[in-house]
Amino acid sequence: DAGVTQSPTHLIKTRGQQVTLRCSPKSGHDTVSWYQQALGQGPQFIFQYYEEEERQRGNFPDRFSGHQFPNYSSELNVNALLLGDSALYLCASSLRGLGGNQPQHFGDGTRLSIL
Amino acid sequence: GQQLNQSPQSMFIQEGEDVSMNCTSSSIFNTWLWYKQDPGEGPVLLIALYKAGELTSNGRLTAQFGITRKDSFLNISASIPSDVGIYFCAGQPLYNTDKLIFGTGTRLQVFP
Numbered sequence: 001d002a003g004v005t006q007s008p009t010h011l012i013k014t015r016g017q018q019v020t021l022r023c024s025p026k027s028g029h030d031t032v033s034w035y036q037q038a039l040g041q042g043p044q045f046i047f048q049y050y051e052e053e054e055r056q057r058g059n060f061p062d063r064f065s066g067h068q069f070p071n072y073s074s075e076l077n078v079n080a081l082l083l084g085d086s087a088l089y090l091c092a093s094s095l096r097g098l099g100g101n102q103p104q105h106f107g108d109g110t111r112l113s114i115l
Numbered sequence: 116g117q118q119l120n121q122s123p124q125s126m127f128i129q130e131g132e133d134v135s136m137n138c139t140s141s142s143i144f145n146t147w148l149w150y151k152q153d154p155g156e157g158p159v160l161l162i163a164l165y166k167a168g169e170l171t172s173n174g175r176l177t178a179q180f181g182i183t184r185k186d187s188f189l190n191i192s193a194s195i196p197s198d199v200g201i202y203f204c205a206g207q208p209l210y211n212t213d214k215l216i217f218g219t220g221t222r223l224q225v226f227p
Binding site: 042 | 121155205211213219
């Protein structure tokens with residue numbers, strides 16, 4: 001039973017570039033959430049995708065966008081990269097069940113470094 | 116961004132000792148979760164709590180959902196070296212269960 005998988009594991013970009021990160025949810029899960037974790041801090045919610053639509057968004061600019069595919073996998077896109085975008089980007093998957101969401105399970109993240 | 120108040124920030128204990136950490140919020144939460152994160156890895160779910168007052172165990176770990184729904188604590192009994200890592204609490208807000216709000220983390224070091 002594969003858990004949440006993310007690719008790539010590490011990425012180096014320069015300011016102004018664009019980046020795409022990928023996530024495959026845990027088997028049986030249909031909801032994908034993305035988080036940004038700066039060094040020494042807890043993860044910050046970016047947005048959540050369910051049924052190929054963005055359901056909820058955290059306090060992140062429009063430079064951050066996403067997509068969910070019919071197989072439930074997801075992409076996070078960041079345009080016009082800034083030095084402050086350097087962080088660990090985590091994907092979490094869950095199953096939307098009756099009565100509320102099930103716990104979110106996380107992948108090992110993509111470490112993005114901006115030079 | 117919003118983060119929950121988690122304490123202590125760090126703990127240095129001897130193997131075999133018990134550990135206690137807690138998390139507080141100014142608002143009510145629908146669900147409390149506790150995760151452990153090792154270097155270079157993503158958070159791993161330890162315990163999930165769904166009802167006020169709920170007390171749940173997972174091996175040597177015990178966590179409780181506070182009666183006010185604004186706090187939670189995690190206890191680790193008889194610590195071992197592999198307990199080393201960063202522990203995060205996370206909550207799902209009452210009227211916004213799509214997202215998790217995380218605590219600031221507790222860094223645990225265990226010495227033999």
